Amino acid sequence: MVSHHVNRVVFGVEAAVLVGVLNRPQAWPSFRFQSSEILLALNGIAVWKVVLESVSSNRGANLIAQSVTKECRLQSYVAPKYGPIKEKTPLGRRTKKETGILEEVVERKQTIMGSAPAQIPTSFGHELRACLRCRLVKTYDQFRDAGCENCPFFKMEEDHERIVEVTTPNFNGIISVMDPSRSWAARWLRIGKFAPGCYTLAVSEPLPEEMQHLCQEERVQYVLPKRM
Known part of the structure; x- marks a missing residue:
């Protein structure tokens, strides 16, 4: 460091x-x-x-x-x-x-400041979930109301069933990043181009294949999680 x-x-x-x-x-x-x-x-x-x-x-x-x-x-x-x-x-x-x-x-x-910060979790209990693509951590209600700031194409705020598909409650650790583009930890975690916010260090499962295809159609990068 x-x-x-x-x-x-x-x-x-x-x-x-x-x-x-x-x-x-x-x-x-x-x-x-x-x-x-x-x-x-x-x-x-x-x-x-x-x-x-x-x-x-x-x-x-x-x-x-x-x-x-x-x-x-x-x-x-x-x-x-x-x-x-x-x-x-x-x-x-x-x-x-x-x-x-x-x-x-x-x-x-x-x-x-051109990159608006993501919502900060209002609670750090069992209702926390992490996006399977960008690893942004928010509560279920926050994903339902505003979706994912890094992955708007998932449209979680419109299709609430998709929240369960593209987020998970099973993740390890949380890091708060104020300036991802200048944080060595953010670059190491491959979140340097995402919005400021709270992120998990690792998720335990990959995106469903259908959602992986959606990422390809949207021309956004998706990296499979490493095995823990």
Whole structure:
């Protein structure tokens, strides 16, 4: 597992409360986020980008969360004792470097946020099921109401009997993935191109042959599960 030392985090948000989620005590060896906190934070994010920056004057991490407020001013927030807070800079006085960063932020947002996250299971009991193709984990009721975000061609929300055909309650382990395209675990599990959400590590049975043929007709990849 690769560990990165994050020195600077740049955000473009409308809600300044995100700063409270990002700023952590200096004694913490790393910035760790609880899944519930980051999910709530992401709901308020308009655009965002992570920038790695070395700070020679401070051996510790210099965490800065920048937000674009409704007054159209660039503001910087920093955790206590992490270094000086930068001056607020009006949009009209931004440097070319700052403007370039914001353009990259918008581009990053369009790339990642373009893939809407899948529903998060409302319960983690016996009602959980996993899609046999993409291994997305949701409750039976969620599959019935919204289908599978990665496999809309199954049309589970229209044909409720198909839920039993293409999902299973027999699976091993659950992993929550916020950014599948950048997660080494997601790539290893072959879910890097799917929507952010909860996935199982492995299902215990293959798709029915009829559904495998449907995947071929839709020109989507299906990989048979490995024997456990």
